[in-house]
Amino acid sequence: MNLIVLLKKIAPYVRPYRWLVIATLILTLIGSFIAQVNAVVLDRTVDAINALVKPEGFDWSKAANILTIISIVLLGKELLAAIIRYAQNYFGERMRILVSKDLSQAIIDRILSYRMAFFSRSGNETGKLQTRIDQGVGSLSTTVQSVFIDLLPLFTSAFLALVLMFMANVYVGLTALFIVPIYIIITVRQARRLKGWRTNMRRFREQKSNGVVSIIESMNVIKSFNREPIESEKQWNIQTQFTDNQMLVRKTSFYFDGVKSFVQQVGTVLIIILTAYLVLIQYPGMTIGKIMYHVMLFSNVTAPITQLQRIFDSLNDALIYAEGFFDILEAKDEAEPSGTYHPETVRGEFEIQGVDFTYPNGTKALHNINMSIGSGHITAFVGLSGAGKSTIINLLDKFYEPDCGCITLDGVDLREWDTKYLRENIGLVLQKNHIFEGSVEENIRYGKPDATDEEVIEAAKKAYIYDQIMKQPDGFKSRATALSGGQQQRIAIARMFLKNPPIIFLDEPTASLDAVATEQIKASIDAIKRDRTVIIISHSISQIIDSDVVYALKDGRVEQSGEPDELYRKGGVYKDIVDASARSLNIDKLAHTLDTNGDGKLFD
Ligand code: ADP
Numbered sequence: 235m236n237l238i239v240l241l242k243k244i245a246p247y248v249r250p251y252r253w254l255v256i257a258t259l260i261l262t263l264i265g266s267f268i269a270q271v272n273a274v275v276l277d278r279t280v281d282a283i284n285a286l287v288k289p290e291g292f293d294w295s296k297a298a299n300i301l302t303i304i305s306i307v308l309l310g311k312e313l314l315a316a317i318i319r320y321a322q323n324y325f326g327e328r329m330r331i332l333v334s335k336d337l338s339q340a341i342i343d344r345i346l347s348y349r350m351a352f353f354s355r356s357g358n359e360t361g362k363l364q365t366r367i368d369q370g371v372g373s374l375s376t377t378v379q380s381v382f383i384d385l386l387p388l389f390t391s392a393f394l395a396l397v398l399m400f401m402a403n404v405y406v407g408l409t410a411l412f413i414v415p416i417y418i419i420i421t422v423r424q425a426r427r428l429k430g431w432r433t434n435m436r437r438f439r440e441q442k443s444n445g446v447v448s449i450i451e452s453m454n455v456i457k458s459f460n461r462e463p464i465e466s467e468k469q470w471n472i473q474t475q476f477t478d479n480q481m482l483v484r485k486t487s488f489y490f491d492g493v494k495s496f497v498q499q500v501g502t503v504l505i506i507i508l509t510a511y512l513v514l515i516q517y518p519g520m521t522i523g524k525i526m527y528h529v530m531l532f533s534n535v536t537a538p539i540t541q542l543q544r545i546f547d548s549l550n551d552a553l554i555y556a557e558g559f560f561d562i563l564e565a566k567d568e569a570e571p572s573g574t575y576h577p578e579t580v581r582g583e584f585e586i587q588g589v590d591f592t593y594p595n596g597t598k599a600l601h602n603i604n605m606s607i608g609s610g611h612i613t614a615f616v617g618l619s620g621a622g623k624s625t626i627i628n629l630l631d632k633f634y635e636p637d638c639g640c641i642t643l644d645g646v647d648l649r650e651w652d653t654k655y656l657r658e659n660i661g662l663v664l665q666k667n668h669i670f671e672g673s674v675e676e677n678i679r680y681g682k683p684d685a686t687d688e689e690v691i692e693a694a695k696k697a698y699i700y701d702q703i704m705k706q707p708d709g710f711k712s713r714a715t716a717l718s719g720g721q722q723q724r725i726a727i728a729r730m731f732l733k734n735p736p737i738i739f740l741d742e743p744t745a746s747l748d749a750v751a752t753e754q755i756k757a758s759i760d761a762i763k764r765d766r767t768v769i770i771i772s773h774s775i776s777q778i779i780d781s782d783v784v785y786a787l788k789d790g791r792v793e794q795s796g797e798p799d800e801l802y803r804k805g806g807v808y809k810d811i812v813d814a815s816a817r818s819l820n821i822d823k824l825a826h827t828l829d830t831n832g833d834g835k836l837f838d
Contacts, residue, residue: 235557237549241381243560247336248378251329255382258325262387265318266394271311273398273530279304280523326383334375341367341563348568350633355594363562365440369551370559377552380545388538388545395534403520406528409508410535413501417494417539424490425546431483432547433554438476445469498536505532571635573650580659581644582609582737582767584630589639591625599625600790603639607783612768614778614798616811617787623771625790627739630769631660661735661762665742669722674703675710677725681732689732697728697758720751727758738762740770744777775815784808 248255282300286292345363352358392414400407449456449465456465509528512520584607591600599622607613615623628634629641632653641648643656669677678690685693690710694700702721706712714725723743730738743759744752752774759777763770772778779798786794786801786808793807801808 235553235560237553240377240552240556243556244333244374244378247333247340247374248329248382250336251332254325254329258322258329258383259386261318261322261325263390265315265322266387266391268311268315268318269391269534270395270398270531271307273395273527273534275304275307276530277523277527280526281521284522322383322387326379329383330375330379333378334371337371337374338367341371341559344563344565347570348565349570350628351594352565352568361444366555366558366562369436369555370562373548373551373555374559376548380548384541385545388541391538392535395531399528399531399535402524402528402531403509403512403517405508405512406505409504410501410532413497413504413532414535414539416497417501417536418542420490420494420497421539421542421546424487424494424543425550427486427490428483428547429550431479431486432550434479435476435483436551436554438472438479441472442469442476445472494540501532501536502529505529570632570653571649572653573647574652575646575650576652576655577644577646580736582659583607583644584767585640585642585645586626586629587640587642589629589636589641591629591634591636593625593634598790600629600636603790603792605785605792605795607767607769609767610765611782612763612770612780614781614784615769615771615787616773616778616784616808617793618811621787622790623787624741627662627741627769627771631662631739632656658733659735659737661730661733661738663723663726663730663738663740663743665745666719669714669717669725671715672713673708673711674706674714674717674725677714678710678728678732681729682734685732690728693728693731696731696761697724698754698761699724699728699758718751720748720754723751723755724758727755727762730762735766737767738769740768740772742771742773744772744774773815775812775819778812786811 279300283297286297286300353360353363396407396410396414399410445468449469456462505528506525509520509525513522513524584605586603586605586607589600589603590598591603592598603622603626605626615626617623625634629636630643630648632648632651635649643651648656670680675690678693679685681693682689691700694703694710699721702724703710703712706717714722717725727743740759744755756776760780770777770781778784781798784794784796784798784801785792786806788807794801794804796804798808802812
């Protein structure tokens with residue numbers, strides 16, 4: 235990415251604030267003129283005071299007159315300059331903040347519109363996306379400020395001072411003009427030299443903060459293995475590299491700053507010598523006041539240029555980060571596909587024929603899948619971890635598209651379905667449902683934002699969580715994240731009741747819960763399963779044997795399918811899994827323990 239491309243890409247984000255840019259530029263122009271006032275006043279003052287000095291004494295009233303005028307002009311100018319500086323800073327900052335807000339919102343809206351495959355691609359992992367977005371927004375908005383608010387004024391000021399120098403005397407102007415390019419060349423070299431190290435600095439900073447986060451997150455593992463020294467050493471290495479790099483940056487910056495200062499001083503000395511010479515040879519219009527005048531003008535030329543360094547740095551950062559940022563913002567073919575099919579009602583009959591599927595990272599997860607999932611039935615997917623059960627649900631929810639084969643819902647190809655409408659009609663309960671920061675009520679209402687309070691309460695009751703919510707100090711206003719895992723899972727189920735979809739996918743809904751919570755949740759799951767198309771993925775035998783049809787999967791293939799008892803009798807993958815589950819429960823001993831009454835009844 236080069237500067238022109240970069241500017242073209244950010245221009246649309248600056249356009250809404252063009253009046254802010256124009257206002258700032260006008261103020262800057264006035265500011266640039268005002269900045270020259272000091273030099274002009276000093277020039278006149280020195281000459282006027284000089285003219286007053288006479289061997290027989292001076293005229294008090296004339297001196298007072300001059301001093302009054304100087305005071306008024308200088309103070310008035312300073313007041314005006316302060317107001318302009320304030321407006322300039324405020325407008326510049328306002329623009330940076332607003333552009334940053336728009337860029338952040340634009341990328342969030344884009345990301346929300348992308349399909350799941352985008353997030354599974356390598357390079358798009360959460361942490362990496364977040365870094366690219368944060369740094370992209372930060373560096374681009376700073377660049378907007380540097381380029382549109384700071385850069386032009388800088389050159390205007392320098393240019394104006396240079397013009398005044400030429401107007402005062404051509405030779406003086408030429409001397410300044412000779413020094414300025416040298417100054418700029420040194421600044422550009424400095425920026426180039428520092429570029430690589432600055433990029434490294436950023437990388438080390440990321441590693442450092444990632445390191446601290448990962449240490450804090452894994453504290454119990456580190457401590458239990460006594461691996462504190464290893465972690466400390468890892469950090470030490472990063473710190474050392476970071477510090478070495480930091481030293482290099484500082485050393486080089488100081489070196490270049492010194493050279494620039496010296497060049498500036500050489501310019502000042504040349505201008506003093508030249509003006510003094512012109513005064514001495516009594517060049518027309520050259521008075522002693524001009525020495526001061528020229529030196530001040532020259533500092534007005536170089537002062538803004540010293541800021542070039544900062545602008546170069548920000549542009550450099552922007553060029554580094556813009557690519558990653560715009561890759562996300564402008565990712566092609568990542569928008570979620572959608573058809574237009576939007577029937578009145580959804581029956582919920584899925585047909586999967588000859589479906590293969592490969593994840594974007596190359597993992598082939600499904601091979602030639604054929605399934606019929608009946609409306610109003612409970613279908614269970616069983617199989618070891620990684621068999622492809624969740625992947626099928628991902629395809630049915632249109633999170634991904636199959637490589638080949640066909641999936642239909644109620645006889646219509648899934649691709650033709652309006653994606654939003656399809657998802658309105660599907661409820662998904664996962665092993666760990668995401669509970670958002672916010673109240674219990676807000677979390678339940680997520681299932682239907684316009685639900686009435688009564689509907690929310692009704693949903694909570696159906697999910698068998700109402701009584702427990704009411705026991706919380708703030709009832710429905712309590713923080714949802716403070717609830718236990720089992721309670722959160724039931725909040726997610728209440729959310730589903732409120733959404734009330736005809737199709738439900740339950741992906742290991744009780745896997746992360748203890749036995750008591752599982753038993754409690756079973757009641758809410760049994761309630762939600764009624765009269766719907768339900769697909770349940772579970773390792774819990776109790777939930778599997780409740781199903782109407784079972785599909786046993788292995789390595790991305792359907793090995794067996796049918797009614798659970800019949801499948802068990804046939805033997806094979808399903809029987810192996812059920813037997814293994816029973817053995818893991820230690821059923822014989824369990825039965826013995828439960829039968830301590832000796833009355834043949836397992837439970838009281
Ligand atoms: P199950 O639900 O049966 O445990 P999954 O459907 O989650 O299995 O996974 C099937 C295969 O696909 C596994 O090999 C898994 O590693 C892979 N997989 C799952 N999700 C992704 C993903 N987002 N990106 C890449 N590979 C994935």
